[in-house]
Amino acid sequence: QNYYQGLMDYLDNRLLAIEDRMQLWHHQSRRYHSEQQDFKKLTAEVMRVLEKDHSVLFEDVAGAAGRVERAEREMEYVETWTSPRACVRPEERVLEGVLCKIDFFKLYIMLLYCVEIISGIRSVKILKRAGGAKGMWTRDPKSSKVYIFNGTSGDSLHQFKSVRDFSNSSGLDSSSAVRLNIEWTGPGSAVYNNHLFYVTHDEDVQVVKFDLTGGFVTDVAMFPLASVSPVYSLSPGTVADLSADDEGLWLLFASSESEPNINLAKLDRASLDIEQIWDTRCPRENAEAAFVVCGVVYVAYNTRLPSRSRIQCVFDVNGMVLNEEAPLIYFPRRYGAHASLKYNPEEKQLYGWDDGYQIIYRLTMKRKLMVGKRA
Ligand SMILES: *[C@@H]1O[C@H](CO)[C@@H](O)[C@H](O)[C@H]1NC(C)=O
Ligand SMILES: *[C@@H]1O[C@H](CO)[C@@H](O)[C@H](O)[C@H]1NC(C)=O
Numbered sequence: 388q389n390y391y392q393g394l395m396d397y398l399d400n401r402l403l404a405i406e407d408r409m410q411l412w413h414h415q416s417r418r419y420h421s422e423q424q425d426f427k428k429l430t431a432e433v434m435r436v437l438e439k440d441h442s443v444l445f446e447d448v449a450g451a452a453g454r455v456e457r458a459e460r461e462m463e464y465v466e467t468w469t470s471p472r473a474c475v476r477p478e479e480r481v482l483e484g485v486l487c488k489i490d491f492f493k494l495y496i497m498l499l500y501c502v503e504i505i506s507g508i509r510s511v512k513i514l515k516r517a518g519g520a521k522g523m524w525t526r527d528p529k530s531s532k533v534y535i536f537n538g539t540s541g542d543s544l545h546q547f548k549s550v551r552d553f554s555n556s557s558g559l560d561s562s563s564a565v566r567l568n569i570e571w572t573g574p575g576s577a578v579y580n581n582h583l584f585y586v587t588h589d590e591d592v593q594v595v596k597f598d599l600t601g602g603f604v605t606d607v608a609m610f611p612l613a614s615v616s617p618v619y620s621l622s623p624g625t626v627a628d629l630s631a632d633d634e635g636l637w638l639l640f641a642s643s644e645s646e647p648n649i650n651l652a653k654l655d656r657a658s659l660d661i662e663q664i665w666d667t668r669c670p671r672e673n674a675e676a677a678f679v680v681c682g683v684v685y686v687a688y689n690t691r692l693p694s695r696s697r698i699q700c701v702f703d704v705n706g707m708v709l710n711e712e713a714p715l716i717y718f719p720r721r722y723g724a725h726a727s728l729k730y731n732p733e734e735k736q737l738y739g740w741d742d743g744y745q746i747i748y749r750l751t752m753k754r755k756l757m758v759g760k761r762a
Pocket of ligand 2: 555556557
């Protein structure tokens with residue numbers, strides 16, 4: 388009881404602090420008035436629920452605390468973008484006010500989209516069969532180009548103008564090949580805005596950034612690990628697994644051979660610097676692939692003798708999605724096991740590689756907000 392009261396007080400204080408900040412924010416800019424109203428409604432709703440419904444106890448408190456924290460972070464983020472200071476950063480000086488407006492818009496879209504969680508698989512499309520049992524394919528969310536990595540390592544990849552172009556092509560011949568001077572290891576690459584990010588390793592894991600327009604390596608970052616060990620036990624070829632989205636670059640990896648869980652690192656897309664590292668608490672054992680949607684890691688599990696793979700562990704860097712609340716999602720039975728699953732944030736679909744078949748899963752999303760759940 389005392390503990391609960393303590394948490395209530397804590398939440399109360401945090402909400403008050405946010406309200407103070409919101410007032411400041413309001414003075415700074417009247418444009419965001421309606422968003423602020425929504426946010427106030429939301430915080431009021433949380434407090435109402437907490438006051439009225441003591442029996443729901445810890446789950447709700449934990450959920451609300453996560454949301455308060457997240458909301459605070461969002462407020463901070465919004466503030467940095469909307470304060471006049473944000474517009475005179477050196478890299479933005481050229482475009483001045485215009486860029487500031489665009490970035491705010493993008494940010495707002497991102498916030499809207501980040502309150503969603505995957506709720507199911509809407510449809511499955513088997514696009515083609517090209518290449519061997521293992522591999523990966525992905526689509527650049529910015530350019531719509533499609534990239535194919537056949538096998539578990541190599542010094543080239545295949546590039547197509549679009550999904551249709553790939554579907555229509557005669558396969559992976561030399562006309563679509565792009566050569567790399569540093570070899571890639573494992574189906575763990577990501578493409579974002581005409582830049583390829585991929586994993587290579589000898590004694591260490593390295594992340595390579597490759598400019599696909601210019602055709603040259605722009606950066607190589609060492610990733611220091613105690614020992615190199617595949618991140619998913621059922622996909623020994625995947626040393627580490629990258630995904631890229633509007634927020635940055637994410638790396639799923641195992642910090643050592645004895646590490647039971649999948650680890651997550653957030654990297655700066657421009658510099659490849661490590662910003663933060665988490666233990667997802669999702670076991671590596673029986674994992675076959677994983678992907679990141681807006682800071683939420685979804686891990687697909689299977690059995691050694693492939694059966695139906697399913698998303699059975701979820702980890703949210705913002706603490707907003709609790710693993711216990713995430714739905715168990717089964718993939719439709721296909722050919723074998725997923726060698727890779729790559730999420731495309733623009734289309735909300737997954738690019739899967741299953742025994743040489745290139746598959747597109749369309750996903751259904753739902754809003755992940757306590758208020759929504761109760762309404
Ligand atoms: C794809 O990779 C497999 C090995 O994983 C290889 O046998 C096959 O020849 C490759 N196909 C093409 C078109 O390169
Ligand atoms: C691609 O598709 C179009 C029409 O859908 C067709 O006219 C064309 O011949 C196809 N190209 C190849 C290489 O199959």
